[in-house]
Amino acid sequence: MLAVEYFEVECPEPVGAEYYKQITNDVLLDHNLLKVIEKLHVYIDPKVPLFIAVGILKPITTVVKVGDIANVNPQEAKMTLVITEETYLASMLRIFWERFGKDRVEQPDRFTVVLYNVPVEAKEIEAIVIGNxxxxxxxxxxYAFRQIAPEGFRLRSERFYQGKFSFVASENTLVENIDELVKAKFALMGETP
Amino acid sequence: MTLVPVTYKGGIYQHDIVIDLIEDLGGYVVQKHVLAQEVVLQCFVPRDDIELIREISRPIFGEVTDSPLVGTEIAIVSMSLEIHHLPHPSCDIAEYVRRIGAKSNMVSLARGPGKRITGLNDEERDVINEHDIAVYLMGNFETCIEHKMPILLRGIEVPVVVCGGPDKETLIRIVDPPVEGYVGGVGRFMRRTKEADQLDKLDEIIAEITRVLEKKREDVSKDPLSVSPARLMNLIRERVPAILEVTSPTPLTVQMAGLRVKLPYDTFAPELRRMEIEDGIALGDIAEVLPSRMRDYILVKVLPFSETNTVI
Incomplete structure (x- = not known):
């Protein structure tokens, strides 16, 4: 929780607010998203019913390179990559296929990729960007906010722009002046949408 | 002779001694699980003989514990099968009641979530009514629970325990029509129940279910059943060999006043009705054999003494 600068759940029912704070925390933690959120304000009114989540994201500048997920071992006429993290494996293979051709890329098992006769150095391979x-x-x-919001709230409006986001959900048709409410919730965090 | 529900846990070695003993004493083994080297028996045994079973199972390291929910089938009514409700808390609760002997089924509603859009269709209603008790797992907001409960309780005839986020007093105040049991502080949550306070909550749900079922058991005992469902289970197992071919974990599910037989209704219902129990009395004379709304199973509802004038 320490990573988030501002985190509030506002609800006319104090008990409900308490539970939803816990749910929001658990879901964001499960999805590893707490570290990217700087400020978050959640507003729920079960009477309307309405669910609003507004927040500010931390800037993410890092990209994932081959060297981050694999150990590259150059051998004679081939290069063996030992994969430590599978998340970006598919996109890495796609990049290799495009660059070197499918006949030069082999994956004998889940955690090993072998490149045959590629005209580049190991360092160059390590520097290839495979994911953002x-x-x-x-x-x-x-996806996370869909899990946090009560399940019946199926009409949604999501906006993500320049590191700020708003997620509005309701069971009924969203009211027209929803932007005003979103603005008010941003103001509570000392921000503008 | 009063039969009480207990669980026997012990090693697989010589466990048949215990099964024979229970059957000789006039008890019934309702369910038998063999898990690697361990055996778990859920059974009904005469109250006076529990000590004897303990005594005899001591040398083979068997343990006998009370489990008030043996021989009951519980509907855990979850608002949906979405990730919002599964695996926590729906599965946690369904699994917890299973540990103390109940057979729990999860009933998930097609239109459970939401306030305005919530609904209960006839199939869901009938399936819930086939159980001994229904445990409704509601959400965290009292506004929603207040709005939804009258709709979700429409046509439900079995006792209901409502679990929800608000405290017990609030639930008692808002749930209309009133139900038999309430457990507050268990709404929607997205984490595994493993901390002590969360386990206490699960125990509270068990206590409430047990209390409501005890009351139902008392009501049943005022007008006793014509035949004990556990006995009926053993008889069906002996006389209808097809049941032994069923791969379901509990081909015969004992309920408080009946039995679910997991065989196709059209093929086996006439055979079941004709099945003789004792002295020329057929099952059809003392019980109703009905089609279940759950798949094509058979539901046997044992009639009380007041209707049949027979107790066997």
Whole structure:
């Protein structure tokens, strides 16, 4: 929790607010998203019913390179990559296939990739960018907030732009002045949407 | 002779001694689980003979514990099968009641979530009514629970225990029509129940279910059943060999006043009705053999003494 600068759950029912704070914390923690959120304000009114989550994201600048997920061992006429983290394996293989051709890339088992006769140095291989966590971040956040919001709230409006996001969900058609409410919730954190 | 529900836990070695003993004493083994080297028997045994079973199972390191929920089938009514409710808390609770002997089924509603859109269809209602008790797992907001409960309780005839986020007093105040049991502080949560206070909550749910079922048991005993469902189970196992071919974990599920037989209704219902129990009395004379709404199973409802004038 320490990583988040501001984290509040607002609800007319204090008991419900307490539970939802716990749920929000658990879900974001499970999805490893607490570290990317700087400020978060959740507002739930079961009477309307309405669920609003607004927040500020921390800038993510890091990209994932081959060297981050694999140990590259150059051998005679081939290069063996021992994979330590599978998350970006598929995109890494796709990049290798495009660059070197499928006949030069082999994956004998789950954690090993072998490159045959590739005209590059091990260091160059290690520096190939294979993933950008910030690309899937918005998707992950929406998925997480769908889990946090009560299940019946199926009409949603999500906005993610320039490190700020708002997620509004309701069981009924969203009211027209929802932007005003979102603005008010941003103001509570001392921000503007 | 009063039969009480108990669980026997012990090694697989010589456990048949215990099974024979229970059967000789006039008890019934309702369920038998063999897990690697361990055997768990859920059974009904005469109250006076529990000490004897303890005595005899001591040399083979068997343990006999009370489990008030043996021989009951419980519906855990979850609002949906979405990740919002599964695996926590629905599965946690369903699994916990299983540990102390109950057969729990999870009933998930097609239109459970939401406030305005919530609903209960006839199939869900009938399936819930086939159980001994229904445990409703509600959410965290009292506004929603207050709004939804009248809809979700429509047509439900079995005792109901409501679990929800608000405290017990609030639940008692808002749930209308009133139900038999309430457990507060167990709403929707997204973490595994493993801390002491969370386990205490699960124990509280068990205590509430047990209390409500005890009351139901008392009501049943005022007008005793024509035949004990556990005895009926043993008879069906002997006389209808097809039941031995069923791969379901509990081909015969004992309920407080009946039995679920996991065989196709059309093929086996006439055979079951004709099955003789004792002295020319057939099962059809003392029980109703009905089609279950759960798959094509058979539901046997044992009639009370007041309707049949027979107790066997």
């Amino acid at each position: 966590p910030s690309e899937s971040l918005n998707k992950d956040l929406i």
